Amino acid sequence: MLSTEEDSGEAGFRSFLSRWRTLGRSSSPAGSTLNDPRDVNVGLRRRVAVISVLFLCAVGGATWYLVNLGQQRLIEIKALDVAEVVARLSTSSRSVYAERVVNKLQRDRIGYASETYLHEPGNVPLPAQFLKFVGEHASKDNGGLYHYRPLSKWNLAHNQGLADSFQRWAWQQLEAQDRAEPEGPIDWKPVWRIETLNGVNTLRYMRADPASSTTCVECHNRLEQRPETVAMRVADGISTGKMWKLHQLMGALEINIPLDRVEARAEEHNRLTFMVMLGLLLSGMLCIGFLVIADVARARTLTRQLAWRASHDPLTGLLNRSQFEHSLGYLLSLAKREDSTHAIMYLDLDQFKVVNDTCGHMAGDSLLLQLGATLKANIRGTDTLARLGGDEFGVLLMQCNESKAFEIAEKLRQAVTDFRFVWNQKVFEIGVSIGVVVISRESANTGELMSAADLACYAAKEAGGNSVHILKPSDSEVSRRRGDMEWASRITSALQENRMHLMIQPAKALRGNLAISEYQEVLLRMSDESGKQVPTDVLISAAERYNLMPSKLDRWVVQTACRLVSEGKIAADPRRIVAINLSGSSLSDEAFLKFVHQQITSFRIEPTAMCFEVTETAAIRNLSKAIHFLKSLKSIGCRFALDDFGSGLCSFAYLKSLPVDFLKIDGAFVRNLVGNPFDRAMVDSIAKIGRVLGIPTIAEWVENDETLRELTLLGIDYAQGYGVADPRRVG
Numbered sequence: 021m022l023s024t025e026e027d028s029g030e031a032g033f034r035s036f037l038s039r040w041r042t043l044g045r046s047s048s049p050a051g052s053t054l055n056d057p058r059d060v061n062v063g064l065r066r067r068v069a070v071i072s073v074l075f076l077c078a079v080g081g082a083t084w085y086l087v088n089l090g091q092q093r094l095i096e097i098k099a100l101d102v103a104e105v106v107a108r109l110s111t112s113s114r115s116v117y118a119e120r121v122v123n124k125l126q127r128d129r130i131g132y133a134s135e136t137y138l139h140e141p142g143n144v145p146l147p148a149q150f151l152k153f154v155g156e157h158a159s160k161d162n163g164g165l166y167h168y169r170p171l172s173k174w175n176l177a178h179n180q181g182l183a184d185s186f187q188r189w190a191w192q193q194l195e196a197q198d199r200a201e202p203e204g205p206i207d208w209k210p211v212w213r214i215e216t217l218n219g220v221n222t223l224r225y226m227r228a229d230p231a232s233s234t235t236c237v238e239c240h241n242r243l244e245q246r247p248e249t250v251a252m253r254v255a256d257g258i259s260t261g262k263m264w265k266l267h268q269l270m271g272a273l274e275i276n277i278p279l280d281r282v283e284a285r286a287e288e289h290n291r292l293t294f295m296v297m298l299g300l301l302l303s304g305m306l307c308i309g310f311l312v313i314a315d316v317a318r319a320r321t322l323t324r325q326l327a328w329r330a331s332h333d334p335l336t337g338l339l340n341r342s343q344f345e346h347s348l349g350y351l352l353s354l355a356k357r358e359d360s361t362h363a364i365m366y367l368d369l370d371q372f373k374v375v376n377d378t379c380g381h382m383a384g385d386s387l388l389l390q391l392g393a394t395l396k397a398n399i400r401g402t403d404t405l406a407r408l409g410g411d412e413f414g415v416l417l418m419q420c421n422e423s424k425a426f427e428i429a430e431k432l433r434q435a436v437t438d439f440r441f442v443w444n445q446k447v448f449e450i451g452v453s454i455g456v457v458v459i460s461r462e463s464a465n466t467g468e469l470m471s472a473a474d475l476a477c478y479a480a481k482e483a484g485g486n487s488v489h490i491l492k493p494s495d496s497e498v499s500r501r502r503g504d505m506e507w508a509s510r511i512t513s514a515l516q517e518n519r520m521h522l523m524i525q526p527a528k529a530l531r532g533n534l535a536i537s538e539y540q541e542v543l544l545r546m547s548d549e550s551g552k553q554v555p556t557d558v559l560i561s562a563a564e565r566y567n568l569m570p571s572k573l574d575r576w577v578v579q580t581a582c583r584l585v586s587e588g589k590i591a592a593d594p595r596r597i598v599a600i601n602l603s604g605s606s607l608s609d610e611a612f613l614k615f616v617h618q619q620i621t622s623f624r625i626e627p628t629a630m631c632f633e634v635t636e637t638a639a640i641r642n643l644s645k646a647i648h649f650l651k652s653l654k655s656i657g658c659r660f661a662l663d664d665f666g667s668g669l670c671s672f673a674y675l676k677s678l679p680v681d682f683l684k685i686d687g688a689f690v691r692n693l694v695g696n697p698f699d700r701a702m703v704d705s706i707a708k709i710g711r712v713l714g715i716p717t718i719a720e721w722v723e724n725d726e727t728l729r730e731l732t733l734l735g736i737d738y739a740q741g742y743g744v745a746d747p748r749r750v751g
Contacts (some may be wrong), residue, residue, distance in 0.1 A: 069312040072299035073305050077470040087293055091286045093281055096223065100212060103225035103275040106158075106168055107210070110273055111229065113154055118147045118233065135176065135243070137505035147236065148271065155273075164278060170229060172271035174262060177245060181256065186215060187274065190226035194269055197228070206230065214279070221279045229271040230263050240264055277668075333407040335385055336392035344414050348459075349466045351416055355459050359492040362459040363425035364749070365415040366473035367395070367432065370485040372411035375441065377644070383443040391436065391450070398435045399428065414473070422490060423460050429454045429488040437486060452487030453477050458490075507562035511546075511572060519547045522580055523747040524590060524598075527718050527740035530732045538596040539682070539718060539738055541633070542581050543747050544573065560603070569603035570612045577601075578616055582623040584751050586715045599631040599661055604638025606644045613652055620656070627657035633684065635663045640674055650679050661718065666702055675713060683710050685722025685736070696728050700734075707735045 074122060127344065131142030135149070145153065151170045159167040163582040173191055175181040182188045190211040197208055208228035215224050231237045241263050243249055253260045259446075264270055332344035339347070351362050369391070376384035388411065396405050404416040415432070436452040455476025459700050463469055476491035483489065514520050525591060527539035546554045563569050579602055584590045592598045606612045620627055632653065639646040650660050661682035662675075666689055675683075685706050689699040703719065710717040719731050722741030731739050 026374055028233070041703050066312070066316075069308055072308045076301055076304045076308075077429065080297050083297060084294065088151060088290065095282050095286060096214065098282070099223040099277045100210075100225065100713050101277060102277055103212070103223060104164065104210070104227075106166055106275050107225070107227040110151060110154065110168060110170075114147045114151045117150045117231070118236070122147065133239075144699075148176070151273075154620050163622065166275060166277045168273055168275040168573070170271055170560055171256065171274055174227075174244070175251065176269065186213065186224050187226070190224075190274075191272065194226065196271060198269045200266075201688075202265060217276065217278075220328040221725050223277040223279060225277070227273050227275070228269055229273050231270045232265050232267075234266060236270070237264050237266055240270060244326070336389055336407050337547070338396070339404060339406035341408045341414075344404070344408060345466050346415070347406075347416055350468060350470060351418065352459055352463055352469065355463065356461050357625050359461050360419060361421050363417040363420045364457050364459060364469055364473045365375050365417065365425070365429055365432075366408075366455040366457075366470075366477040367413040367415065368453045368477050368479070368481060369411040369436070370453055371448065372450070372597075374446050375443070377642075378444065379443045383441075386443065387448075387450070390441065391439065394435055395432055395437055398432055401430075412477075422456075425456050425458065426488060426490055428489075429456050433486065433488055453480035453485050454488045455480055456488060456490040471522075507559075507565050510548075511559075511563060514546050514548075515572065515576060518579075519549075520576060521545050521547075521749060522577065522584065522751055523749050525740060525747040526745050527720075527738040528744045529738055530728075530736055534716065534737055536595060536597055536716070539599060539631075539740070540590070540592075540596065541599045541740065542577065542601070543579055545749075562601055564605065567605060570606040570609040574606045574612065575615055579619055580751065581618045582625050585625055585629070586623040589750050593626065594628040597629050597631045599633050601663070602632045604635065604641055607634065607638060607649045608705075613649055616653065617656070620658075627653075628659070631659040631661055631681065633661045635662045636665050637673075639678055643674070643677065643692060647677060647679070653659050654679055666706055675709065675715075682717060682718055682738075683715050684718045684720055684740075687719075687741075690719045690727065690741075691703060691721045691723065693730055699729070703731070703736070704734050710737075711735065 026234055053166075060344075075427045088675075122133045125133075125142070125144060131140075131144060133146045134143040135146055137143040137145050137149075144150075150172060155167075155169040159169070163432075169180075171180050171182065173182055182191055193211040194208065198207055199205060206378060208230065210225060210227045212223060212225040214221055216222070217224070228580045231240070244262055250260045253262075314638050331339060333340045344674070348364060354360060355362055372384065372387065375387050388407070392407065399405055399415060400417075402418045404418075408414045415424070415428075417428060420428070433452055433454055436450055437452055441448040455473050455478070457469055457472040459469060469596060472491050476489045479491065480489035523543040523545055524540050526545055527541065529537060529539075544556060544559070546556075546559050548554055560573075563573050577600055581590070581598060585592045585598060590598055604637070616632075619625075620630065634646065634650075654660065659681040660679065661684050662678060662680045663684045664686045665683045666686045683706060685703055689702045689706075692699050693703055694700075707717050709715075716737040718738040718740055719736045720740045722728055722739040723729065723743040725743065728739055728743060
């Protein structure tokens with residue numbers, strides 16, 4: 021059952037439930053914004069498809085036009101070839117007739133060619149008449165393939181004159197080629213055009229039939245002077261008295277070739293071509309359509325995958341931080357608009373690092389995947405679960421007041437507590453720290469809510485872990501933790517404004533036969549905007565909390581120290597070494613290890629003059645990585661000191677694994693050395709272990725001469741503290 025506060029928002033809950041489910045599980049972290057590129061891509065592909073189809077149609081149309089044009093040109097060329105053949109055969113037949121028949125009769129004085137041969141025994145037709153007869157018979161006998169006949173403006177019979185517009189036009193074209201005084205045969209060009217004749221497209225062709233022999237010229241000149249010829253010329257409106265010379269235009273051959281048969285055959289070919297082209301065009305369209313559809317489908321699938329990846333964690337399949345914050349923003353706007361109450365939970369696994377370091381990252385990934393499913397099974401259907409990064413999860417509780425949120429958080433905590441992770445026959449128990457923040461109309465913004473949830477989770481972890489903490493405005497730790505969260509920007513500003521500097525505090529050798537005559541520890545200091553020095557422990561604590569040590573502070577310290585050594589501002593050689601403190605997180609950072617190598621090389625520092633201090637707890641917490649880090653730098657000659665030695669529970673056992681050169685005794689044992697037998701015994705034990713292992717010991721926090729004398733008696737090698745030497749600024 022929901023509480024009274026939940027019941028009051030039930031109506032609002034029903035109104036946006038469907039929207040919320042879509043939002044919480046959307047594949048797009050920005051709502052519909054991820055759909056726009058997909059729509060643009062699909063629209064672009066469609067336009068490309070349409071343009072491609074239009075291009076194919078244009079190519080098809082152009083091809084069709086060129087095919088038709090080519091066929092027409094081919095038909096004309098072939099028809100002209102036929103006309104030329106017919107014209108030449110006709111001319112040849114007349115020449116053969118004139119030479120073989122007419123001349124033979126004249127030579128034998130048997131007869132001659134006469135226009136009126138029908139009434140004159142022994143005479144034969146004139147060559148022009150013979151050609152006319154051949155044309156008439158050939159036109160009848162060829163089945164309509166062609167028709168030809170001789171004709172002339174200077175006709176000697178009424179059926180041989182220029183009867184239509186083509187004949188008159190063509191004759192004018194031939195007359196334009198004639199010569200008044202031809203010196204030899206004229207290169208006559210035929211005249212032709214295609215016309216519709218008796219409903220059929222026809223090639224009309226005319227070729228000059230000039231005076232080819234003197235006999236022919238004399239005969240025609242004689243006939244032109246006859247009274248009946250003169251009368252015919254006058255009746256036709258043609259000037260009389262025409263006298264021809266050899267090679268001049270006397271007559272012509274007209275040849276008409278119907279094109280209907282070849283056009284019908286061409287039409288069949290066109291239909292076949294059209295069908296082939298249509299098939300190719302349709303095939304091309306289908307191919308383009310298929311490719312576009314396939315590409316669009318693939319693009320949409322890829323877009324959905326990218327959108328899913330943009331809003332989900334690839335390992336667990338849960339929403340990622342970006343989508344979680346987007347959903348949080350929607351929930352916050354809903355709370356302000358409808359005065360409803362919701363909650364945000366921040367979950368941080370307590371023992372995840374143990375599994376990761378013990379069994380490897382594959383085991384860690386498997387654990388996260390299984391825990392994600394466990395958490396999802398223990399929230400309501402309207403709630404949203406996300407993986408925020410690493411071993412951190414977030415939950416948005418819709419329409420949920422503080423008591424209900426605490427109830428759900430406890431349910432999740434118990435589910436994780438009861439969960440057992442098994443890997444390679446090893447069983448692990450996992451805990452979870454949960455921070456809860458209520459979302460209401462008074463909530464500021466998503467950034468504040470995320471920060472508050474993080475603070476609440478941190479409070480739960482500081483309380484011992486595996487607990488739930490609901491953050492309220494009255495919490496005394498809120499302001500302090502908010503101040504801690506500002507350290508990232510404060511540290512960045514200090515680095516940019518040169519408000520960071522280094523100091524050197526040497527350790528005094530308590531014996532004269534030591535290989536290292538001077539041990540110089542580098543100390544980090546920071547000033548605030550007003551020039552006031554910031555407590556170093558607060559600075560380091562905040563930087564470690566927000567993982568700024570390897571990325572900012574440790575890098576700056578290493579680079580600055582190496583620069584000061586190379587400039588001679590810090591005296592360093594194999595007997596006077598410089599010690600630099602490193603954080604535990606830097607030991608696990610492979611990029612930082614490469615950075616240290618690079619700085620030593622680029623500043624040309626003698627590696628044996630450099631020593632790196634690592635706290636005992638940091639080394640033990642990341643033992644395998646610490647060993648790798650130490651061995652990598654020791655391989656080039658660098659030295660290592662184990663700081664705060666004795667604070668751990670198993671300090672002596674780990675010494676066999678860690679390749680260290682100095683043991684720095686935890687100052688908590690040194691400060692009260694004189695008056696506390698236990699502290700004295702601890703320092704004495706460490707000194708003896710150091711002598712057995714051949715590792716020099718350094719006592720820190722030495723503040724007076726009495727402590728210094730006691731350390732000398734116990735056989736400690738070096739002493740460091742304000743009772744020995746104050747830190748001095750360098751650089």
